[in-house]
Amino acid sequence: MALNLVVMAAGKGTRMKSNLPKVLHKLAGKSLLQHVLDTMAPLPCAARIVITGHGAELVETRAQGELAFVRQMPQLGTGHAVQQAVPALADAPTTLILNGDTPLVRRETAEALAAACGGTKLALLTVVLDDPTGYGRILRNAQGQVLGIKEHKDASETERQIREGYTGMMAAPTAHLKRWLAALKNDNAQGEYYLTDIVAMAVAEGVEVVTAQASSETEVLGVNDRVQLADLERRFQRQQADSLMRAGVQLMDPARFDLRGHLEAGSDVEIDVGCVFEGRVSLGEGVRIGAHCVIKDAVIEAGAVIHPFTHIDGEAAGATVGAGALVGPFARLRPGARLGREVHIGNFVEVKNSQLADGAKANHLAYLGDATVGERVNYGAGSITANYDGANKHRTVIEADVHIGSNCVLVAPLTIGAGATIGGGSTISKNVPAGQLWVARGRQTHIPGWVRPVKTKK
Missing domain, CATH: 2.160.10.10 (Hexapeptide repeat proteins)
Structure with missing residues (x-):
């Protein structure tokens, strides 16, 4: 089944302390972004979209593959980033959203995430960690059903005790995604449009929210410094x-x-x-x-x-x-x-x-x-x-x-x-x-009486 693949690559990466956009820093000789693009190259995609922002021209020049680029200017959050991709989305039932700074995500994991969506459900890629600091927390009810995601910086102390973290990657029904993105608001501590807010919208509409588990922490680790x-x-x-x-x-x-x-x-x-x-x-x-x-x-x-x-x-x-x-x-x-x-x-x-x-x-x-x-x-x-x-x-x-x-x-x-x-x-x-x-060299010669010069003492 053909997909829309959306890769978010607009961030500056302030903590890298570099003039180079974060996604162009290299892991094993290849940029973080190119790792993601190469890994996902075999996926059957109707559209492959890269969202650029900071250093957009450089990122677009160096990214390799048959790609469409959209720009997020200015950068107002993950939800705002994906909003910029909406006009470029093809008529495919599922849209897979990945991070350009998470280079080791496996193709098998992405395929499982897309399959969990199946064009009808909102599927989130999660990972259970001993220390999920920095990750959005998965909120569930007593029956284990997903109710929403709370960003780490907005989470309460109780919510921060949750060990299941959201990796920033998801697969969504394309038609629903467009509608949810249009309804995003920025009434949060950072004044940003969070992509994670669409989870609550899906729950409110009765769209099932499911999760797929990453195989290990390593494959979903992002790079911030x-x-x-x-x-x-x-x-x-x-x-x-x-x-x-x-x-x-x-x-x-x-x-x-x-x-x-x-x-x-x-x-x-x-x-x-x-x-x-x-x-x-x-x-x-x-x-x-x-x-x-x-x-x-x-x-x-x-x-x-x-x-x-x-x-x-x-x-x-x-x-x-x-x-x-x-x-x-x-x-x-x-x-x-x-x-x-x-x-x-x-x-x-x-x-x-x-x-x-x-x-x-x-x-x-x-x-x-x-x-x-x-x-x-x-x-x-x-x-x-x-x-x-x-x-x-x-x-x-x-x-x-x-x-x-x-x-x-x-x-x-x-x-x-x-x-x-x-x-x-x-x-x-x-x-x-x-x-x-x-043989082509000068004849060896002896100079009779020659004496090597001696330094004179002053």
């Missing part, structure tokens, strides 16, 4: 860590693990402490990731070892590490890096937009940019490809079984033929035929 955001980040990361461990991944310390995207992992993968995964990352069977690595948009195939403090950032082009390869420590793979099987990339080696065939090695202090490197090439310490002429990038081709000595400069465009050897300290700017030794 940076302390709450940090708490929610750790809760979310622990959820992801637990899921990976149940699937067979060994995390040395799940409290020191961060996933800011999507991670696929084969069996017997080991991940040490302090690692960060971003974008889309795939780890093959038996991969080992050393401590404090940052890996983004990369495929690392079975048996590869990524030593500590390595940075892999594939961005749009991606990066690939072949089976059994060894990378790091302190290595950097940039977009377009493609390492074959058993390739070795050692400490302080940078690879960008380059392909290294099976068995190639660059073990120390080197740069490979815009290069095609053949099988079993040995690339010496301190050597670089000079791929940029100040205006354009050029490619270096190093064919199979080439040996590049230490501290060489390979000036592209350039091809070094199979089996050739480049003597250490050479600057090579012309193509090198296969199998030959080339």
Whole structure:
């Protein structure tokens, strides 16, 4: 059954102490609002409406999806916010209202809430908490029927003892909702139009008010300040860590693990402490990731070892590490890096937009940019490809079984033929035929009688 989805995202978030609208602050690398939108993307919606207000233009620019935006100017409460969405509502029987600052609400929970409404009942999403401070309290009669919601700041001391809190999310019959919104008044302590006041209207009209329970406190926690955001980040990361461990991944310390995207992992993968995964990352069977690595948009195939403090950032082009390869420590793979099987990339080696065939090695202090490197090439310490002429990038081709000595400069465009050897300290700017030794450096000279200068004492 098609729904209207309404997401409230108009608040400033004063307690965040930030110029950035609250819903654009990030959890696990994604904005709070986008978490909600992405989670609800599979729902069959006739209209997807985001209510913006503070920083509206920025929120509307950054929110992704097929969305309609309405603005709440000024912000006069939750009821006033939803009033702005009324003209954009489609002719769907149920309207689902969610919070843009509650990023971990589950799609299954939203579906259960919409089903409880069924286009005829007012359904409230509630949660039972040991300390519901800040939540509106669910008021029930002796038979357990919902009578209304009392906002925390307007509740009496007796009402504040109620542990069932309203999460701010509901599903309502669309036709009733429009009428109830039009009848809202702002005669309360804050002078605002409360969406929660429609509960009493439903009860007065004999419309049944029902509740759906959230699966946990975590999924309905909102963000009002940076302390709450940090708490929610750790809760979310622990959820992801637990899921990976149940699937067979060994995390040395799940409290020191961060996933800011999507991670696929084969069996017997080991991940040490302090690692960060971003974008889309795939780890093959038996991969080992050393401590404090940052890996983004990369495929690392079975048996590869990524030593500590390595940075892999594939961005749009991606990066690939072949089976059994060894990378790091302190290595950097940039977009377009493609390492074959058993390739070795050692400490302080940078690879960008380059392909290294099976068995190639660059073990120390080197740069490979815009290069095609053949099988079993040995690339010496301190050597670089000079791929940029100040205006354009050029490619270096190093064919199979080439040996590049230490501290060489390979000036592209350039091809070094199979089996050739480049003597250490050479600057090579012309193509090198296969199998030959080339050396391009100044002759070593001895200067007789030379004495090192000595500082004069004053």
